[in-house]
Amino acid sequence: MPSPSERPATMHRTAGVILAAGASRRLGRPKQLLPYGHGVLLDAVLATARDCGFDQTVLALGGAAGEVQRAVDTTGCEIVLNPDFGEGCSSSIAAGITALHPDTVAAVLLLGDQPGVRAVTVRALLERLFSGGERTGRGAPGIAVCRYDDGVGHPLAFTRRMLPELGSLHGDKAVWKLLEQRAGDVVELPVPGPIPLDVDTEEDYRRVLAGLEGAL
Template identity: 65%
Template sequence: MATDSMGTGANASETRVAGLVLAAGGSRRLGRPKQLLPYGDGVLLDAVLATARSCGFAQLVLAVGGTHEEVLKTVNTAGCDVVVNADYGAGCSSSIAAALPALHPETDVVVLLLGDQPGVRPESVRRLLAGRGEAVIAVCRYSDGIGHPFAFARAALPALAGLHGDKAVWKLLDERAADVAEVPLPGPVPLDINTEADYESVLDALRRAI
């Protein structure tokens, strides 16, 4: 059987890529669960997961935490391996650490996606994976800077698992700069939502795209 670049087929020689959606935050700055903000025909996390499914990952892991019961009642998590991070208040690194054990043991590459960044497209993930070559870590180089999604080869997973704090992934990129490939993508870094103003900007972008 033929396989695709995400390793969804049976050929063991193909790279097996997993997607990890980080959606465990408590939305302290926003004051309401950002995962459940109305967006398009559903809620914000529905849109992010729809994009992730379109990427054709061999496995899709969803990390939830804050208000996870309401999130799981509302959001379509079909096709996801859901991990509940009880320690979500310790930052996104705690969600990564909680989710990594759920990965298939033969996972070659993990792509990190943010649950509050609906502007990322499947094509961005495809470009990231195509452009990473053999790099241990790959990031997207947009017109205005570095942004998600990020890709991590299996060799980097122990370092990911050992991170602490909310900005620890960025610190890891600095510490492992020699291992990081920057993959050019068009346009600015897609917006993520932390405030009501961010949400309005994201909705404006959606309206312009329709």
């Protein structure tokens, strides 16, 4: 039988929200479609999401949405288009949350340009979220984050009571401000190693590819 860290918490309806609506301005080409492994960057993220055991997977698209839908297998995803993608990541979070099933108990934010996140980490993060109150002696937490060797990073998980506040954020870094404001509601999952790389520049992309080659 798989351990709790190897399977989703089956008594809770969970959702993954994949944030892949960026315009890739710094890169100059759609980063979702950068070659990676046997497909493209977003293919790898979607493969991870399918492995997580979510009851629902929402994919937020904006910049290059048409190209992405033509090139990427989005089977199993509910696609939401974010016309305000230029206003930052929070607009994609809001778009994704509006598509969640009303019985969703927890949602996990995944970055569409961060292929190094593993499904086992996401499953363990949800387990940490659901059991956090028991372990800390406090009430049930509203947020679970990954604590890597070099800091806190994605994926991030939120319980249903936090979703309205999460969906009302504005700006590109607002989710981090929410974590600061709600520090008492946050539990951490220790994850060995550095924060998985995401892609904003050509140098980021070269580093992500180097990491993939090193893992083979």
